[in-house]
Amino acid sequence: MQHPSELARCNLCEWRCGVNRLEGERGVCRAGMHPLIAYTMLSETLSSYSVTMLGCNFRCIYCNAYRISQYPDAQWFYRDYVEPSVLADETISRMKPDTDKIGFTGGEPTIHLPYIEEVVRAIREKGTEIGVGIATNGFCTPETLTRVIDLATSISFEIKAYDDDVHRMLTGAPSAPVLRNAKVLATTARESIRVFRTVVIPGITDRQVLKIAAFIADVDPTIPYRLIGFRPNFILYYHPGPSMALMNDLTEQCKDIGLTDVAWSGYYPTEMPGGSETEIAAQYLRRAGCHKYPRSCGECELKDQCPACLLEPWR
């Protein structure tokens, strides 16, 4: 299958590398001609068939998916290239009645936009109406952003920092294109914005959050803004995460600035529950739905439907 010739001189994002991805030349993202898929899954939270794509045009020092975003450096092996028509068939066959979209995340999915457009076209040509979700770092060119807006029905847009120097140290890239795109998105496709979001990293982005909130409020104070608590990861592996008090405080300050829809998820615990060794473990298990004490999973009547098996604590 031939990808659009635009990959012969790739200018999909603001790095504007101009490399020939069809011939194996690599730009900042190191993506080739064939986008590689890490994995796919049905996301009940997002009512979405979710496609996680390898590679990114940023090098965020806190990336919680760095083995995906920094592919191929991480040397883990993933699913591989999947023909658009094959992924379209797979999506249609796995959709549940409440699945209303196919979602693309990563890494940074917009570095693979021609492929994403093909997949969505193939799904629609097969007679299935479907929405499209995209989670992006916002670093695409204006031309790519126009295509993203035309395609996507639900966009999660991350603004990692407001100040250019902070953004560059965090991600390796300037903030101006991201802020420009955020403004265009907010003013021309407000209905497609699922959330704007920022990861709260104590000492690095907590003050940035307030500048970003003021920036968003100036454009449209009704845009949902989500604060995500940083957890030690990657190059910031030994940096502490935010307390619950800090997340609450920042949320209130964002509201004071004028935003009407602000919420946070995830914080870094500073205290441990009390009790014996087994009681401390039991307290976490009870929160997850397992009330057995002591535990013996092999004999448990819930072993095939264990409520503590697949816990997503940030939900």
Ligand code: SF4
């Ligand atoms: S997507 Fe961006 S980083 Fe990747 S090759 Fe194209 S212009 Fe360069």
Ligand code: SF4
């Ligand atoms: S933009 Fe996202 S996926 Fe890419 S390196 Fe940064 S946090 Fe990771």
